[in-house]
Amino acid sequence: MALLLASCFLSCKYPHKEKYGMMFNAQRSQIGLPALNAKWTICNEGKDYKGNNYISWARPYEGKSTAEPSFFRKTVVFNADTILNEENEYVGNMPYKNIDGTFGEELFITYNFIDLQTKNDSQRKGWECAIKNQASSDHSEKGAISLEQADSILKKWQLNRFEEAGK
Numbered sequence: 001m002a003l004l005l006a007s008c009f010l011s012c013k014y015p016h017k018e019k020y021g022m023m024f025n026a027q028r029s030q031i032g033l034p035a036l037n038a039k040w041t042i043c044n045e046g047k048d049y050k051g052n053n054y055i056s057w058a059r060p061y062e063g064k065s066t067a068e069p070s071f072f073r074k075t076v077v078f079n080a081d082t083i084l085n086e087e088n089e090y091v092g093n094m095p096y097k098n099i100d101g102t103f104g105e106e107l108f109i110t111y112n113f114i115d116l117q118t119k120n121d122s123q124r125k126g127w128e129c130a131i132k133n134q135a136s137s138d139h140s141e142k143g144a145i146s147l148e149q150a151d152s153i154l155k156k157w158q159l160n161r162f163e164e165a166g167k
Contacts, residue, residue: 028086
């Protein structure tokens with residue numbers, strides 16, 4: 001009984017965790033976003049620099065080598081009851097260096113749910129992809145690429161955007 005009450009309290013107090021978590025997988029499937037795996041846990045939440053709320057989920061540590069390409073994190077950004085975007089982050093096995101240290105290459109595949117035009121920002125509805133590697137780290141912005149290029153990189157890493165997170 002106590003578990004049921006705690007579950008109800010948490011889902012009432014934090015409805016966006018439920019709304020944009022597992023319950024959102026049907027919409028993800030329709031768009032072409034990977035589903036959230038029930039084993040993934042919330043690793044971060046709060047407000048971004050623009051004042052929007054976000055929730056990030058990550059795969060639990062399963063003893064996989066960090067040198068293996070993997071689907072690393074899923075972040076949903078929302079404002080009140082409006083989802084703004086979902087970003088899926090993949091990590092490759094090729095290291096790159098910048099002034100902050102050595103990192104594994106990163107691929108970001110974001111779906112923007114709405115057109116957004118503000119004084120300081122704009123986003124177009126649809127896909128936005130970027131690769132962060134040695135070539136792009138030498139520039140101030142991430143290397144913008146197409147969705148087709150992102151899918152090609154995932155294939156090279158033996159990953160698939162359409163598979164559920166954590167399979």
